[in-house]
Amino acid sequence: MDPKYQRVKLNDGHFIPILGFGTYAPEEVPKSEALEVTQLAIEVGFRHIDCAHLYQNEGQVGQAIRSKIADGTVKREDIFYTSKLWSTFLQPELVRPALEKSLKNVQLDYVDLYIIHFPLALKPGEELFPKDENGKMMYDSVDLCRTWEALEKCKDAGLAKSIGVSNFNHKQLEKILNKPGLKYKPVCNQVECHPYLNQNKLLEFCKSHDIVLVAYGALGSQRLKNWVNPNYPILLEDPVLCAIAKKHKQTPALVALRYQIQRGVVVLAKSYNRKRIKENMQVLDFELTPEDMKAIDGLNSNIRYYDLVLAHWTTVLAFTSPKVKRFGSTLPNFFIFKFEYILDIHLEVVKSEAEKAVMRAIDVGYRHIDSAYIYQNEEEIGRAIQMKLADGTVKRGDLFLTTKPGEDPIPEDTHGNITFDTVDLCITWEALEKCKDAGLTKSIGVSNFNHKQLEKILNKPGLKYKPVCNQVECHPYLNQSKLLEFCESKDILLIAYAPLGSDLRKKWVKKENLVLLQDPVLNAIAEKHRQTPAQVALRYQL
16 A cells, blocks of 8 residues: 555644654664665655654765655655754754754755654753763753744744654643644654553543654664663564464564554654565555454553663653652652662762753653752752753652751761761651741651651650651562551551662672562562563562
8 A cells, every 4th residue: 555645634734644764773874874775765665754863864864865856756745754853952043053954964945844852951062962071961951832932933934844742741742732822733742652652641642632643663672772771571572462463464563563553653663674664564554453452552561662862871661650648748659769879889970860860750750759968969859850840841849859867978987987976866856847847848757767766756745747757678578567567557658768679789788688680489470460570579569
């Protein structure tokens, strides 16, 4: 079937081919390859070509398009060309120059679709990933509504027929949609989407606002070491996909692509393999049954392969869970990984990485951020939170921020021994109560307390507020059942740190201790649910 008849209408009246050809390739792939594979893609029937400034191959992709126009294979109007506004160009005054630069590279008069690549601003300049002298990523603050207005002007100027976004969550989309004076709403949102991350909720939201969802990473991942967690399962080896593929006499890749098309999702098929480029066009020649679709829906595991901006970082998974009420405050009961690289253990690494990790965590859905004075990264965490408040991802009321008093460095005597002090913790607790009364903290609690230490606070004469929580080490090898029972009887929430065991840091952990995530019981349960042992350990606590 000719793919030009398989199109989806956009909310501005234009049409986008439902099957697109993705042109991204790793740095080690010669740029000349982009020219050759794009030419082949057009020859075999692709009419939707997806590219970006970030890919650094727009010149070659544009040359391929122009060569196929010149030899009569296609006309310009047959091709739907997408480019993307990179994060260093999100300041409003930089938007049009960035688009004009892409047009100059591709040597076309207009793009069919221009989208904001990522809702996170980096410092303007020539570097794709600007870093300071310490190798730390340099971010920028920008109002994405102003960026969107600049895109609207590009559309009015005829430089882009349609405008959209990429990697936006529903709240970031709402910020654009609710912008006073909105002239054009986004026609699409391009996100990672595949059977292990089917984006059902985001798809439902987009459809309700007449926004097309475009899927990248639809085949899972190429296992690129700098971008993808190698421990994640390989999508195209999934037994459910393979069984459905065998039934239809197709490949698992074609089944994964067809799944998106039947959901009304525009799908990008990225491959630099000549055979697979031709093969991917066959996705339009068969249909999955309702039973097939339901089975593939069941594969959703919230596995996110790609971490677009924060390359070289292990991908953070988004989890959603209920909230727990404690004394008038609402606490998300799945909290962010803690930055407990304290004292001199990897301190510089964490200080330089905490900011972007927290930003990414907030982006994917974390709303409880746990920190402490002793972690020595509160400044970086605060900066990350301010950035996500500024770009509209969250409001201050959405976030639950925990901190803890402490002293750093830990005092030592002349022999290197830690020096201790005597203090009545009941008096300390009274000082915390005063901080709550002053509005400096909404809730107060404790950490690493046993039941006798808790009882001392609870039985204190004149107690005004009891602890809302007790944060302790808790995992399947130390499940704290008795302490949990005690805390529940006193309406005190137990918060688990180190729920995944330990990464065996030599200064803190006994070398002979077992590695929790290698436990055969956890691994068997994980395999049964198609999850990781880490996810099973976390779910156990919830």
